[in-house]
Amino acid sequence: MILMIWSALNTLTGYFHNSRADCCAHHYGSVLYGAPLYEIAFLLPWFPWKYYLEGDWLSGLHLMVSLCAFDSTLTLVQQAQCILLAEIFTSQESRLQFIKINQVASLVGSPSILFCGLISDNLENLPRFQPVAIVIAVLAVASLFTGVYHLRNFAPQRSLEKNLSESEQYLPWTSVISLMRQILTQKNLRLFLIMNFFQVFHLTFFSNFMMIFAENLIPRDVLPSSLRSIMYGAGFICPQCLVLISQSWLKKFGYYKIILISFYLKGTASVVMLLLGQQSYFFLTLCLTIIMVIVQASFCLLHLPLADMIDADLLKFNRQSPLSTMVFGINALFTKPAQALAPVMILSRLNHFGYGNSNKSSIVELHDAMFNLICLVPLGIALIQILVWNLFSVKSKTDSTEMP
Structure with missing residues (x-):
């Protein structure tokens, strides 16, 4: 609950970003000074403040501080990156090229998850994981710095008059509320927020619980520890591929149809998994991996419709400059709570069936509950997203649909 409230408060910083003149330069600075803080927050949970005993209150405080610090710095850096995408790369072709470069970089970094799992025996050996985490943090800071300095070459040159436009001055809260109301009155944005909320919920659900489900539902003689690490790593490497x-x-059919197909695919995989049953270990492993890959891959494309909605808002209200930060801030305000809700809701459901208890009599019920979750949650989310996405009308030019 604390993290959910904290996540919502973080998104309010969007106004202060958008109220600066020379907005692009400000967002470059956000990445530059936010990158070291981001990496410190990444390292924070992996270094205990002392040797914790069971039930130690300090361990709870450590976890809470780590989660809130990481969420704050992630919001700062990620929001700035998203806004630079929308404001620097204005054509659909350049945005697709940016997505491609971004996925290549993610692909290069993704094997670190697999290697960390193998080196630390799936985080069972924390001292072996800690030096690897430090190396990853240093490389990440260096990558962010070099990337920002390179992006400066693509920044649009803006006149003094445009820098002092109404949209980029320090606005009173009444004007901010009025602008937010204008943005939220758009049907397509509301539909996107609903769809993206469930996408974030689904992604968080699988990221946090896939290995737990695999440990409980798939015997070790069927899927040994090394293959489990590969399975988990594939969930982060294959989406980029x-x-x-x-x-x-994407160039031929447009992102709208590709995203819609991904919803149908994960719904189909859920039905197949449900029909085959939890004893079909091979297909269970395959379907879990497929769903994880599809969810992560489609999530990587969601910046494209959001950027198009910023363009549509610019044209509809005849603005002098795009309200990129405000749109991304509203998106985060409505979707980030899903990151906190998913673990709470799923863990509450598992605890109801005896998760964490040593009572072997309830293990069958627990496994049935886990299997139902990994089948019914993706299926339910897919059905909702298909219904919502079919009503969405802001599409790229490739989709041959005129933007309102």
């Missing part, structure tokens, strides 16, 4: 492979499809 899939997005890169689908670049030609």
Whole structure:
């Protein structure tokens, strides 16, 4: 609950970002001074403040501080990156090229998850994981710095008059509320927020619980520890490969149809998994991995419709400059609570069936509950997203649909 409230408060910083003149330069600075803080927050949970005993209140405080610090710095850096995407790369072709480069970088970094799992025996050996985490943090800071300095070459040159436009001055809260109301009156944004909320919920659900489900539902003689690490790593490596492979499809069919197909695919995989049952270990492993890959890959594309909605808002209200930060801030305000809700709701459901208890009599019920969750949650989310996405009308030019 604390993290959910904290996440919502973080998104209010969007107004202060958008109230600066020379907005692009300000967002470059956000990445530059936010990057070291982001990496410190990344390292914070992996270094205990002392040796914790069971039930130690300090361990709870450590976890709470770590989660809130990481969420704050992630919001700062990620929001600035998203806004730079929308404001620097204004054409659909340049945005697709940016997505491609971004996925190549993610693909290069993704094997670190697999290696960390193998080196630390799936985080069972924390001292072996800690030096690896430090190396990853240093490389991440260096990458952010070099990336920002390179992006400066693509920043649009703006006149003094445009820098002092009404949209980028320090606005009173009444004007901010009025602008937010204008943005939220748009049907397409509301539909996108609903769809993206469930996408974030689904992604968080699988990221946090896939290995727990695999440990409980798939015997170790069927899927040994090394293969489990590969399975988990594939959930982070394969999405980047899939997005890169689908670049030609994105240009031909547009992101709208590709995202819609992804909803149908994960719904179909859930039905197949439900029909085959939890004893079909091979297909259970395969379907879990497929759903994880599809969810992560489609999530990588969601910046494209959001950027198009910023363009549509600019044209509809005849603004002098795009309200990129405010739109991304509203998106985060409505979708980030899903990151906190998913673990709470799923863990509450598992605890109801005896998760964490040593009572072996309830293990069958627990496994049935886990299997139902990994089948019914993706299926239910897919059905909702299909219904909502079919009503969405702001599409790229490739979709041959005129933007309102």
